[in-house]
Amino acid sequence: xxxxxxxxxxxxxxxxxxxxxxxxxxxxxxxxxxxxxxxxxxxxxxxxxxxxxxxxxxxxxxxxxxxxxxxxxxxxxxxxxxxxxxxxxxxxxxxxxxxxxxxxxxxxxxxxxxxxxxxxxxxxxxxxxxxxxxxxxxxxxxxxxxxxxxxxxxxxxxxxxxxxxxxxxxxxxxxxxxxxxxxxxxxxxxxxxxxxxxxxxxxxxxxxxxxxxxxxxxxxxxxxxxxxxxxxxxxxxxxxxxxxxxxxxxxxxxxxxxxxxxxxxxxxxxxxxxxxxxxxxxxxxxxxxxxxxxxxxxxxxxxxxxxxxxxxxxxxxxxxxxxxxxxxxxxxxxxxxxxxxxxxxxxxxxxxxxxxxxxxxxxxxxxxxxxxxxxxxxxxxxxxxxxxxxxxxxxxxxxxxxxxxxxxxxxxxxxxxxxxxxxxxxxxxxxxxxxxxxxxxxxxxxxxxxxxxxxxxxxxxxxxxxxxxxxxxxxxxxxxxxxxxxxxxxxxxxxxxxxxxxxxxxxxxxxxxxxxxxxxxxxxxxxxxxxxxxxxxxxxxxxxxxxxxxxxxxxxxxxxxxxxxxxxxxxxxxxxxxxxxxxxxxxxxxxxxxxxxxxxxxxxxxxxxxxxxxxxxxxxxxxxxxxxxxxxxxxxxxxxxxxxxxxxxxxxxxxxxxxxxxxxxxxxxxxxxxxxxxxxxxxxxxx
Numbered sequence: 290x291x292x293x294x295x296x297x298x299x300x301x302x303x304x305x306x307x308x309x310x311x312x313x314x315x316x317x318x319x320x321x322x323x324x325x326x327x328x329x330x331x332x333x334x335x336x337x338x339x340x341x342x343x344x345x346x347x348x349x350x351x352x353x354x355x356x357x358x359x360x361x362x363x364x365x366x367x368x369x370x371x372x373x374x375x376x377x378x379x380x381x382x383x384x385x386x387x388x389x390x391x392x393x394x395x396x397x398x399x400x401x402x403x404x405x406x407x408x409x410x411x412x413x414x415x416x417x418x419x420x421x422x423x424x425x426x427x428x429x430x431x432x433x434x435x436x437x438x439x440x441x442x443x444x445x446x447x448x449x450x451x452x453x454x455x456x457x458x459x460x461x462x463x464x465x466x467x468x469x470x471x472x473x474x475x476x477x478x479x480x481x482x483x484x485x486x487x488x489x490x491x492x493x494x495x496x497x498x499x500x501x502x503x504x505x506x507x508x509x510x511x512x513x514x515x516x517x518x519x520x521x522x523x524x525x526x527x528x529x530x531x532x533x534x535x536x537x538x539x540x541x542x543x544x545x546x547x548x549x550x551x552x553x554x555x556x557x558x559x560x561x562x563x564x565x566x567x568x569x570x571x572x573x574x575x576x577x578x579x580x581x582x583x584x585x586x587x588x589x590x591x592x593x594x595x596x597x598x599x600x601x602x603x604x605x606x607x608x609x610x611x612x613x614x615x616x617x618x619x620x621x622x623x624x625x626x627x628x629x630x631x632x633x634x635x636x637x638x639x640x641x642x643x644x645x646x647x648x649x650x651x652x653x654x655x656x657x658x659x660x661x662x663x664x665x666x667x668x669x670x671x672x673x674x675x676x677x678x679x680x681x682x683x684x685x686x687x688x689x690x691x692x693x694x695x696x697x698x699x700x701x702x703x704x705x706x707x708x709x710x711x712x713x714x715x716x717x718x719x720x721x722x723x724x725x726x727x728x729x730x731x732x733x734x735x736x737x738x739x740x741x742x743x744x745x746x747x748x749x750x751x752x753x754x755x756x757x758x759x760x761x762x763x764x765x766x767x768x769x770x771x772x773x774x775x776x777x778x779x780x781x782x783x784x785x786x787x788x789x790x791x792x793x794x795x796x797x798x799x800x801x802x803x804x805x806x807x808x809x810x811x812x813x814x815x816x817x818x819x820x821x822x823x824x825x826x827x828x829x830x831x832x833x834x835x836x837x838x839x840x841x842x843x844x845x846x847x848x849x850x851x852x853x854x855x856x857x858x859x860x861x862x863x864x865x866x867x868x869x870x871x872x873x874x875x876x877x878x879x880x881x882x883x884x885x886x887x888x889x890x891x892x893x894x895x896x897x898x899x900x901x902x903x904x905x906x907x908x909x910x911x912x913x914x915x916x917x918x919x920x921x922x923x924x925x926x927x928x929x930x931x932x933x934x935x936x937x938x939x940x941x942x943x944x945x946x947x948x949x950x951x952x953x954x955x956x957x958x959x960x961x962x963x964x965x966x967x968x969x970x971x972x973x974x975x976x
Contacts, residue, residue, distance in 0.1 A: 455467060634676060738781065745802070746781050822876070
C-alpha cells in the first residue's frame, strides 16, 4: 500500500494543491520559495504525538477570511455561517492498498466502504476550531485590523485542534471519526534534512555518522527484531557486562580511595557516613558519546570521520539513515502500513556523477535492504526527494517528477501560492517521440529549465558564446529591476530544427522564454537552396514554420515573416525573435553572423550605398568566417559593437517585470526563529 495522492489546503504556500505520488520515488523540483519546504514541514508536524499548528501556518491568502468571520460574529450571525467562512487546514491522504493484501493492519480502521472492487481509501486530517469555541475565539477582540490579527495569533493554537476521519471514496458523506493514534500507527515518516552538519570542522567534532550507530543499536534491541539483528546487540551488551565486572572489583575500589571519609567531620546520626563509588557502563551512552566512525588508515592508525571528503560523508550519512529507517520499520510491531522518507537536497557536496548514481540507485537500496536484511520481505517505503539539482532532475523520468511553481494569488496582491504540475499528465498530449527526445536532450545537456526564472533557446555555438556579452550590453540600458544578469537564466542550445519541440514543455512550466532563431531563407523556385533574404521565398527553419503555420499547415512566406509584429511573436510566456533589418529600410541578415555585421557595418567594412550592396557584402563576409572563432573574437577581444536589433528587442521583453517572489516558506521572523529551533532539535534527534 502507498499514498497515491495528497490534497492540501491552506497550509502556507500550499493553499490548494493536489500532489500525485509515485509508489516508489517522487522527485520534487522547482525554484526557490516554491513550496517544497512547506510540504516537508507539514509532514514533520504529522510525526508528532500531538501535532501543533500556528496562525502563521495558514496561507496568507485566507487571513482575510478570519476577519470576515469576525465581522459575522459581531453581527450575531449563526454559528454555521461563521464556520463556513472560518479557514481550516485540510490534509487528505488517498491510500491505494490493492486487492491482494491479506492483512491490512493499521489501515483496516480507515476502510469503511462496502465496495468489494474499491482499493483506495481517504484519510482526512483537519485543523479547525473546536466545537463551541467561537465565542472564546472572537470575544473581546480589537476591531482595529492589525491589533485583531495580533491577538488572534495567540488564540488560534488554544482553540483549534486536529481531528481525523476516514472517508468513503465513493461517498463523501460516509465518514468515521478516528483518533490521532490511528494515524500514528498507520504512518511512519523519516527525514534526511538538507542541513546535515557534515561540514563541521571545529575541535568539537560532532561525529555525525557515529551517532547513527546508537539508533541502529536501539532498534536491534527490540524483541521483535530478527535474530540476526538482535545477536550483535546481545554480544555488545555481554562485552560491556564483562568490563563492568572488572570495574566493580578494581576500578571502583581504587576510585573510592580518592574520596575523603565523613569521619573527619564526626557527623552525628550516620552509622556509615563513607561514600562508595559505582561506575556503570551504558551501551547507549557509549555509542552516543564515545563512539565515532573512522576510516581505515595505515600502520594501525584509523583516520577520523572528518578526514573524508564532504561528498562521501554525505552519501554514507544518507545510506546509514536509510538503514536506520529500515530497521525501525522491520522491528516495529505491528508494522506501519506506510513508511515515507523525505530526502532534502541529497546533492549537497556530491559531484554530478555521484548525484546521477544516487537517484538511479535509490529504489534499488530499498530492494537490497529487504533482500539482505529482511529475508526478502518487501520494504514498502515511499521516497520523496526535493532537489535543486539539474543532474538529479534530468536523471529522473518525467513520470516521477513534480514541478512546484509559486504564482500570485488572484485578488490578493503580493501573496503567492504553490501550483503543482505533474509532468506525467502535463505532457500527456505530447507525442511519445517528443517526450523521449525532451528527456534525452535534457539529460545529455544537463538542462536546468526546471529551476530557472527565465530561459533563452538559441540556435548554436555563436549565440551561446556571445550571449553573456550581449546580455551585459542590454542590461546596461535597463533599470535595476529589469536586468537579466540578476535573474536565474537558463540558456539552451537547441538549433532551429528542435526549438518547437520545447513549446509545450515551456508552456507547461509557465516559464518566460525567449527563442532566438534564424530566418534561414530559401528559394523554393531554386530547389530550396539557401539564399540571401532578398532572394528568398520561404524559410527552412522548423521553428518559424511551426509557429506561424496556417490553418492547413502551410508555411509562411518570407514576406509574411518580415511583416510580423511583436504581438505575432508572443504566445503565452514565450517570445520568438529572428532577423529583421537593424534599421528600418536597411538590408536584413539571414543568420546571426550577417545580421551582426549589418548591425556593425564600420567594423566589417560594409560600405555599400544601396541595401542590396550592403546585403551582398555581409553575406560574402559571413560565408568566410569560422563561427566559433568569430564568437570568441567578439566576446573576448573586440567587445565594442552593437547588439543586433532583433536580439535586443527580444531580451528587453524577456527582462520585463521579473517575478519577485518573497520568501513565504517562512512567513514571519517569529515563525522563522521557531522553525529554526525545531529543525535544530530535529537534527539533534537525528544525530
